Amino acid sequence: MTEQRLTRRGLMVGAATVAGAAFGSAPAAGASAAGAASVGGRAGGDSHVVIETVNASGGGGTGLADAVVAAFRTRRVVAIGEVHGQQEHHDALQTLLFDPRLPAVVDDIVVEFGNALYQPTADRFVSGTAVEDRDLRLIWRDTTQSPVSTWDAPMYEQVYRTVRAVNWTLQAGERLRVLLGDPPIDWATVTREEVEGADRDGHMAGVVRDQVIAKGRRALILCGSVHAMHAPPGASGGGAVQLIEEQTGHRPYVILDGGHDRLAGHARRVVLPAEGSWLATTDSGEFSYFPGICGIPFGDLADALLYLGRVEDQTQSLWNPAIYLDPEYWAELERRKTLTGAPFDLAARYRQEQSVVWQVGGGPGC
Structure with a gap:
């Protein structure tokens, strides 16, 4: 069989970055930490991994x-x-x-x-x-x-x-x-x-x-x-x-x-x-x-x-727009944008306050 070579660019082009459907509610509590024993030492191999499980809200x-x-x-x-x-x-x-x-x-x-x-x-x-x-x-x-x-x-x-x-x-x-x-x-x-x-x-x-x-x-x-x-x-x-x-x-x-x-x-x-x-x-x-x-x-x-x-x-972690009021840093970002040809508006991206709400995008679906 001919070998398929998967590149990062090809991967991104074919990726479905976000599924369109939302799903049902889930508890906010984190899972218990009781599932694994302590490990001594830092030596290890590459054999099969078995992860012990705990009950997480029945799931x-x-x-x-x-x-x-x-x-x-x-x-x-x-x-x-x-x-x-x-x-x-x-x-x-x-x-x-x-x-x-x-x-x-x-x-x-x-x-x-x-x-x-x-x-x-x-x-x-x-x-x-x-x-x-x-x-x-x-x-x-x-x-x-x-x-x-x-x-x-x-x-x-x-x-x-x-x-x-x-x-x-x-x-x-x-x-x-x-x-x-x-x-x-x-x-x-x-x-x-x-x-x-x-x-x-x-x-x-x-x-x-x-x-x-x-x-x-x-x-x-x-x-x-x-x-x-x-x-x-x-x-x-x-x-x-x-x-x-x-x-x-x-x-x-x-x-x-x-x-x-x-x-x-x-x-x-x-x-x-x-x-x-x-x-x-x-x-x-x-x-x-x-x-x-x-x-x-x-x-x-x-x-x-x-x-x-x-x-x-889901939420997103965002930079403080005030960071980009530093004239020296801002001038350097503008220089890099010109150097690389980055196709976006620096001010709209970095100097405007944005919501932490996760921005859901559309994917190609399957």
Whole structure:
């Protein structure tokens, strides 16, 4: 059979970014954390993962921290894919990052929202060293995605500050390191061709390969869902996780956000394994707030689903418009817009107050 090569551009073109139908009500309470035992040590393989489940409003599933800790029993890498800007996703992440079991099973946290040029700055900051805010902000403001995405929404900065707070309680050899997954570019000298040609997935995969797998470490990847998906059967060369699988032979455990009308009986922030359930065979294009691919079963793309609740209950984390009143920063964003040819109105995007209500868009459907 001819090999199908799945590219990120092709994936996005074929994705159903949001399902049109809303679904039934779900309780707001989070799932119990009683489902997984504590894990000692940081060694692990790539064998089958069994996630213990708890009863969540009659629907089953387990909490995010329990699911991640259980996955690290047998995997070296766990990837959690988000829809960018989703507040509920990062609310769940906070519960995970503060879970006292996490430092025992994770060495590194690889993030999409960080320019690798500033890795020394990130290392100093999360280790507890004083770093000026003007230097810290460059980590997320100077990625290849600027000015389309500045990552100025507070939840992204909060990840760095949360890891720093967690590390404060740990001994030097136990502290978590944040690895910056976006390619190192210098906006003072970069060209449009270099920005457009930046291999984001390749860089992130290389970071995991060289800084994690090759050193016998374990990593949690936090990135957009399109980077975190497994390769569908017969496909190759797509997102970062797919490249990690091809280059290292290690198969990350993948958890992706998603909603579906059949999940109405579940609590919010519950993780549901795909294997052995209807999730494994359901068309991924049927899921809401998830960039699914029509015709590809969800179980081919992910090992588990993080259910965040009804689509109408989702909210977005937004930047403070006052940030963009800084004339120096604003002039730099305008320069980058001209350099990259970004086709949008900067002022309308960044300087106007917007509602936190999740903006539901239409997808092609399946």
